[in-house]
Amino acid sequence: MQTTFIQSKNCLSCTKQLRGRTDKKFCNDYCRNSYNNQLKAPVNNLIRNINHVLAKNRRILESFLAEDEEMIKVKKEKLMERGYLSKYATHIYINKKGSIYYYCYDYGVLSLDESSCVIVKSKEEWS
Numbered sequence: 133m134q135t136t137f138i139q140s141k142n143c144l145s146c147t148k149q150l151r152g153r154t155d156k157k158f159c160n161d162y163c164r165n166s167y168n169n170q171l172k173a174p175v176n177n178l179i180r181n182i183n184h185v186l187a188k189n190r191r192i193l194e195s196f197l198a199e200d201e202e203m204i205k206v207k208k209e210k211l212m213e214r215g216y217l218s219k220y221a222t223h224i225y226i227n228k229k230g231s232i233y234y235y236c237y238d239y240g241v242l243s244l245d246e247s248s249c250v251i252v253k254s255k256e257e258w259s
């Protein structure tokens with residue numbers, strides 16, 4: 133004689149009791165999606181926050197350069213005053229002399245000394 137265990141399991145998302153296959157974890161796709169979205173929420177928040185910082189950094193760099201200018205020397209404190217966060221950059225560029233440009237999309241920042249830096253606008257075409 134065989135004994136069949138009927139295991140009562142609950143949806144991982146809404147905690148309602150599940151019916152049907154014993155390997156089911158969710159009532160339906162809606163519950164599966166909302167559970168998975170909840171799991172991803174912290175990393176999605178992290179990405180959103182950093183994207184926000186990068187967009188703000190770019191706006192700040194852009195505001196220092198007039199439309200026809202390709203570079204400008206500025207005091208680092210002026211950047212900081214506007215809320216520029218130097219630890220966030222999209223990529224770096226190292227020239228032949230070994231100078232490191234910290235880019236935020238199409239704008240780069242090169243530190244000259246403790247108090248000043250140069251902002252450059254990239255002429256590269258991005259596709």
Ligand SMILES: [Zn+2]
Binds near residue numbers: 147
């Ligand atoms: Zn459910």
